[in-house]
Amino acid sequence: MSGSLFRSEEMSLCQIFLQSEAAYACISQLGELGLVQFKDLNPDVNAFQRKFVSEILRCDEMERRLRYIEKELKKEELKIPDTDENPTAPAPKEMIDLEATFEKIESELREVNTNAEALKRNFLELSELKEVLKKTQVFFQEHGQHNIIGDAQQALGQGEDTQTGNIQLGFVAGVIPRERMPAFERMLWFACRGNVFLRYEEIPQVLEDPVTGDGIHKSVFIIFFQGDQLKSRVRKICEGFKATLYPCPENPQERKEMLNGVSTRLEDLKTVLNQTKDHRNRVLVGVQKEITAWIIKVKKIKAIYHTLNMCNFDLSHNSLIAECWCPVMALEDELSGSTVPCILHRMDTKETPPTYFITNKFTVVFQDIVDAYGIATYQEVNPALYTIISFPFLFAVMFGDVGHGTIMFLFGLCLVLMEKKLISMKVKDEIALTFINGRYIILMMGAFSMYTGLIYNDIFSKSLNLFGSSWYPYYKNTTFEVQKSFVLDPGTMYDTEKGPYPLGLDPIWQPATNKITFTNSFKMKLSVIIGISQMTLGVLLSLVNHVYFKRTLEAFVEFVPSLLFLLCLFGYLVGLVFYKWFLFNQKCTQCAPSLLIHFINMFLMKYQPVTEIPGTNTTTFECIKYDKDLEKLPCSSQTVFFDNQQMIQTILLVTGVLMAPIMLSRKTICPERKQGLGAVSERALISQEEMPDNVSFHSNRVKENNKCNNSPLYH
Numbered sequence: 001m002s003g004s005l006f007r008s009e010e011m012s013l014c015q016i017f018l019q020s021e022a023a024y025a026c027i028s029q030l031g032e033l034g035l036v037q038f039k040d041l042n043p044d045v046n047a048f049q050r051k052f053v054s055e056i057l058r059c060d061e062m063e064r065r066l067r068y069i070e071k072e073l074k075k076e077e078l079k080i081p082d083t084d085e086n087p088t089a090p091a092p093k094e095m096i097d098l099e100a101t102f103e104k105i106e107s108e109l110r111e112v113n114t115n116a117e118a119l120k121r122n123f124l125e126l127s128e129l130k131e132v133l134k135k136t137q138v139f140f141q142e143h144g145q146h147n148i149i150g151d152a153q154q155a156l157g158q159g160e161d162t163q164t165g166n167i168q169l170g171f172v173a174g175v176i177p178r179e180r181m182p183a184f185e186r187m188l189w190f191a192c193r194g195n196v197f198l199r200y201e202e203i204p205q206v207l208e209d210p211v212t213g214d215g216i217h218k219s220v221f222i223i224f225f226q227g228d229q230l231k232s233r234v235r236k237i238c239e240g241f242k243a244t245l246y247p248c249p250e251n252p253q254e255r256k257e258m259l260n261g262v263s264t265r266l267e268d269l270k271t272v273l274n275q276t277k278d279h280r281n282r283v284l285v286g287v288q289k290e291i292t293a294w295i296i297k298v299k300k301i302k303a304i305y306h307t308l309n310m311c312n313f314d315l316s317h318n319s320l321i322a323e324c325w326c327p328v329m330a331l332e333d334e335l336s337g338s339t340v341p342c343i344l345h346r347m348d349t350k351e352t353p354p355t356y357f358i359t360n361k362f363t364v365v366f367q368d369i370v371d372a373y374g375i376a377t378y379q380e381v382n383p384a385l386y387t388i389i390s391f392p393f394l395f396a397v398m399f400g401d402v403g404h405g406t407i408m409f410l411f412g413l414c415l416v417l418m419e420k421k422l423i424s425m426k427v428k429d430e431i432a433l434t435f436i437n438g439r440y441i442i443l444m445m446g447a448f449s450m451y452t453g454l455i456y457n458d459i460f461s462k463s464l465n466l467f468g469s470s471w472y473p474y475y476k477n478t479t480f481e482v483q484k485s486f487v488l489d490p491g492t493m494y495d496t497e498k499g500p501y502p503l504g505l506d507p508i509w510q511p512a513t514n515k516i517t518f519t520n521s522f523k524m525k526l527s528v529i530i531g532i533s534q535m536t537l538g539v540l541l542s543l544v545n546h547v548y549f550k551r552t553l554e555a556f557v558e559f560v561p562s563l564l565f566l567l568c569l570f571g572y573l574v575g576l577v578f579y580k581w582f583l584f585n586q587k588c589t590q591c592a593p594s595l596l597i598h599f600i601n602m603f604l605m606k607y608q609p610v611t612e613i614p615g616t617n618t619t620t621f622e623c624i625k626y627d628k629d630l631e632k633l634p635c636s637s638q639t640v641f642f643d644n645q646q647m648i649q650t651i652l653l654v655t656g657v658l659m660a661p662i663m664l665s666r667k668t669i670c671p672e673r674k675q676g677l678g679a680v681s682e683r684a685l686i687s688q689e690e691m692p693d694n695v696s697f698h699s700n701r702v703k704e705n706n707k708c709n710n711s712p713l714y715h
Contacts (some may be wrong), residue, residue, distance in 0.1 A: 005363060005385045011353035017319040017343040018311070027304045028089040029322075037325040037354055040310040050309040058095065059302035065102040066295055067285055072109055076281065078288050082426040087293050089300035098297065105287055112280045119276060120210035123269045126262050127174045128218065129246045131203050133259040135220040136173055136248050139199065169197075170231055171224045176243035178202060178217040184241045191237055197224040222248075237349040253615040323379045324348070325354050350629060353378045361419075362440050365387065379548065381541045390534055392441060397527055398447030403460035405453050409446025415439035455504045456519070463507035470498050525577050525595075529681065539563050558666050562661035570658035572649075573599055579641060593641065602649045 017027050030036045042050065073080055176184055181200060196594065200221035207216050221243070223234055238245055249255050253599075300505065311320040331346070354377050359367050363384065369391065370384040399405065415436060422436050424697050436444070457463045500506075505522075509515045539562050546555035576595055640646075 003359060005382055007355050008355045009381060010354060011325050012331065013347045013349045014324055014326050015345040015347050016322045017324060020318050020320065024092055024304060024319045027307050031303065035330045038307050038310050039323045041312045041323060051313055052305040052308050055305045056302060058435050060296055062099060062102055062298045066104055066298060069291060073284055073288060076284055079283055079288060079293060082292065084424065086295060087297055089304055090297050091363050095301060108283055112276060116208050116276045119269060121275050124207060126266050127207060127245060130262045130701030132173050132175060132220050132246045132248060133255055135201055136222055137255050140370060149668045169224045169226055170220055172234060172245055173248040174238060174245035175218045175220055175221045176241060178219050180241050181219050187237055194228055196234060203463050239579060308576055322455045327356060349577055357382060364414055365438055365441055380545050392444035395445045396452040399449040400452040400456045401458050402450050405446050405449030408442060408449060412439055412446050416443055428644060442688060457504040463510040469500045469508045470501050470506055482560040529574050529577060532574050535566060539566060562663040565578035565659040566658050568652040572652050602653060
């Protein structure tokens, strides 16, 4: 059944002879098809010794420049358009034009950024100088020039009546980050032994860092001191705390004139900064629409040259020789759009081909779930085919609610109807992307949950009485007002004339106090039956693989012991469930043996003697005929289901246990199968060392469910 989801596609190893002039075009076209996985014919050659290493290095440099441009766009908060445009790989001659374009844009942006950074640094310095002049001017005006100096002299112990009263005090002014001000003040006090006078005030406006653009808070300070020694010490402390000192004239008139000059220069700088920002914005806006296509083109060029490096170079014929895996169904297609022909030769090999499944938007998510646990080897049965039904149904067995299932179904239906719009949005959030990609699973899980909810008669944890209850007596509303809960006994309340409830559980179980006990037992048994049935299907599928690959010995050593182990132990448990359902009716449920205790005792080989009904030769499991006598017997006395049960269970247990070592000895009995590439997922065939970049090449044919993830070109 090649060519279907049941088995992987039949693959063929092909040898391609490419003329040097057409090699680039042929590889480009093969990449657009996405149906080829190339082999590396130079595994022992260093990456820097291959033929096209210089072209790959050029692509690396172009990618670096594009990353820089992209970073600048994000810094400017310009959204990069993410369209469905998928340009083809440009010709080798276009690389020169792309390189020149990227180099020009990068140099222009770097020059603009350098100038803007210098202007911002100058603007910051002038802004700080302006604040220093303003604060000192206000400071001297409020306290008076002579008064403030007198206060400083008094603080330093230099009154005017002393001999040192005529000594002039010096001062410095500057700015310092606000968070360093307390430590700066303490250091001045201890280092200068209290012989300095410090006054400071915080700058109200937030200044901008010229490099990072972050806001910074600073404070203006003025320090009075006496003598050159203290002056040198103060300057060293300021330097250590990265405080910036600015010139501040002592004359008020000079300070005013300097302040006016600084204000004028700041206005001019604002104009220049705005013009620089506008120019940078124009450059980035021009790049904004093209950068996505540029990134795809560069990655495609790099992928093509990376693939060409895997080929052998034939000097005698001036051609390249490549080997690749390709689906047989695609061999008859045109492999190159070039006018120069290439030669394709199919090769015979004993290597295991890679696994490739044709998937579509519906089956791909189920295939991904299976691949997450393990990859089917080449031509093995694909479990994803059965997962399409079993996965949502097993979920519904646990979920089982009509109300919640309807909500899930409608949510999945909305995702399916809006899939084109959602896919075009290119959602980056991982959680949202999981819901979008799993839209068909959500839809099916909701639909199956509605079905199992009907079986459980459960809608928002409530029951519906659609067909009339099969229990009697039929209670009136007054009865429910008096008695809120009921213990239902199937042996006394079941209406045999009306028959069982037509669909699902009887709604009368909703008010019963033993509802959980009954429904949990019911759901648990169904879950065991379905789960063991699924495991049995998996074991049976292994037989299909053994027959297909003609592995007779492995079928006897692996399949037969696995099936016997499963059926002798867990298959027997399923049989007991059905046997108990048919043997015990509603009148003798209370005296039926417990399956759980019964199964545990089977492994412990613990058996109790069979209790017989007094005056008869019949064991207690025939309680349907002897319910009067059974009323005198405790239910725990029921220990068997059928005659010779102990002997049969012992045989099944010993058989199942003996199968375990046989299954474990398969590797020693059977020769090890060579997995090759077939044991690797089609999405994991290309290692990071072989393909450093993930490139998405698409064609109309690929979009029609022929996506081949085996290709080292395009992943």
